[in-house]
Amino acid sequence: MIRDLFEEDMRDVRLAPGAMLLSGFARRFEAPCVTALRRVVAVAPFRHMVTPGGHRMSIAMTNCGAAGWVTDRTGYRYDSHDPQTGRRWPAMPDVFADLAAQAAARAGFDGFAPDACLINRYEPGARLSLHQDKNERDFSAPIVSVSLGLPAVFLLGGLRRADTPRRVPLVHGDVVVWGGPARLRYHGVLPLEAGHHLLMGGHRINLTFRRAA
Ligand code: SIN
Numbered sequence: 513m514i515r516d517l518f519e520e521d522m523r524d525v526r527l528a529p530g531a532m533l534l535s536g537f538a539r540r541f542e543a544p545c546v547t548a549l550r551r552v553v554a555v556a557p558f559r560h561m562v563t564p565g566g567h568r569m570s571i572a573m574t575n576c577g578a579a580g581w582v583t584d585r586t587g588y589r590y591d592s593h594d595p596q597t598g599r600r601w602p603a604m605p606d607v608f609a610d611l612a613a614q615a616a617a618r619a620g621f622d623g624f625a626p627d628a629c630l631i632n633r634y635e636p637g638a639r640l641s642l643h644q645d646k647n648e649r650d651f652s653a654p655i656v657s658v659s660l661g662l663p664a665v666f667l668l669g670g671l672r673r674a675d676t677p678r679r680v681p682l683v684h685g686d687v688v689v690w691g692g693p694a695r696l697r698y699h700g701v702l703p704l705e706a707g708h709h710l711l712m713g714g715h716r717i718n719l720t721f722r723r724a725a
């Protein structure tokens with residue numbers, strides 16, 4: 513079984529109550545994930561969105577699933593349609609939904625059915641400042657965050673912005689899940705270091721699964 517090949521690389525680390533790092537968990541989904549990603553991006557290309565404050569984000573983004581996260585001068589929101597094309601976001605590929613549900617279950621959150629997958633593409637220097645995910649309607653579902661491509665340092669903060677974040681190095685195939693008491697923890701990503709990854713070239717790709725509606 514393919515899974516056994518990767519088993520030795522799989523390690524679960526409890527980061528905080530309700531927050532887990534599942535090392536290498538996504539690796540056995542890697543090939544179908546890359547195919548699915550290509551299909552999504554062909555319909556809904558990566559773009560640099562603008563924050564309500566007028567800043568162009570250093571991360572390029574797109575979405576799949578019923579609800580896509582967008583930002584523009586009017587604010588942050590979930591939208592069923594891609595504002596750039598006027599079309600619905602591409603459907604959530606089955607492999608994405610399966611990966612997210614299995615990772616959530618492994619971290620203690622059964623029955624996770626995400627309706628939103630934000631796809632972030634980091635190039636060297638791209639970063640994500642500390643923030644809370646709070647545009648979702650209810651916070652009972654966890655966040656599942658899948659890392660592909662170049663390594664990055666994830667920051668897991670506390671429930672207050674001023675809490676010193678823990679630095680969590682992430683590599684290709686790692687999954688971080690946070691929910692329950694950790695659902696509203698601040699988090700972010702340090703500026704990406706340049707490098708080359710066999711599958712993703714000079715980029716890091718992050719899939720963030722959420723229950724938005
Ligand atoms: C996010 O907070 O939306 C993304 C986190 C990451 O890229 O790891």
Ligand code: FE2
Nearest residue numbers: 643644645699
């Ligand atoms: Fe986030």
